[in-house]
Amino acid sequence: MHQTPLDAEKNTIGAKIMQTLGALLKEEDLRCLEVSQTLHKEVSGSLVACTSIGEMIRHEVSHGADASSITRMLASLDANLRQALQLVRGVTERQFPPVLKVFGLNVALQQLVRGISEEFAGSLVLHINGDEPQLDLERRLNLFNLMQALLRHCVRHVQTSWVEVTCRGSAEKLEITVDHDGGDDIWADSGHGNELWVVEARCLLLGSRLEVMRNASGNSSRVSLLVFPTCDAASA
Secondary structure (H helix, E strand, O other): OOOOOOHHHHHHHHHHHHHHHHHHHHHHHHHHHHHHHHHHHHHHHHHHHHHHHHHHHHHHOOOOOOOHHHHHHHHHHHHHHHHHHHHHHHHHHHHHOOOHHHHHHHHHHHHHHHHHHHOOOOEEEEEEEEEOOOOOHHHHHHHHHHHHHHHHHHHHOOOOOOEEEEEEEOOOOEEEEEEEOHHHHHHHHOHHHHHHHHHHHHHHHHOEEEEEEEEEOOOOEEEEEEEEOHHHHHHH
16 A cells, blocks of 8 residues: 555654653653552551551550650651651652642752752753742643753753753743753754653643754754743643
């Protein structure tokens, strides 16, 4: 059967969609696996220890144990409970950083940049101007995950020695630019197609597009993203 250029284009688009979906599903599966293992091995282990210590305390009390012995066991019980609580908080923060909900995207990005900077040998700088628009929690989380993917993609590239992020916000929109010296080729599909397609998919959810351009000086590239409070505003 003869394939027309239009058929070939449709097949290419379909393959890209399936690869993007596959990358998203793999990411979700890995996240579920991590949560499951943490809850099963670490949190459950701490709670089992708490149960055992509780039984020991009841046994000691029923047999007239002295106060110092009970105090030591209560301290052990408290330590295990605190450990379990910390583990649960860690799992929760990885799913949805509390700072993102309580203080908003700007503060969450500051925290994100500090974390990535610790793993990056070069310079990573964040500038925030104005106030962020009112974004619901779902769009806020999507935008945070998008920025995390963008920045990690930039700093992982061997040619990148500096990255500068600028956020300009108002009630109507949020403009984000990422300048870097990694070159235009880090945004090509080759070698990182799935990762970049996931970024594109997140942009689509935001009703936005990622634009890549070479700076006038020719020694750096800029990635820009325009986000509106709602998808309807973006399409208006």
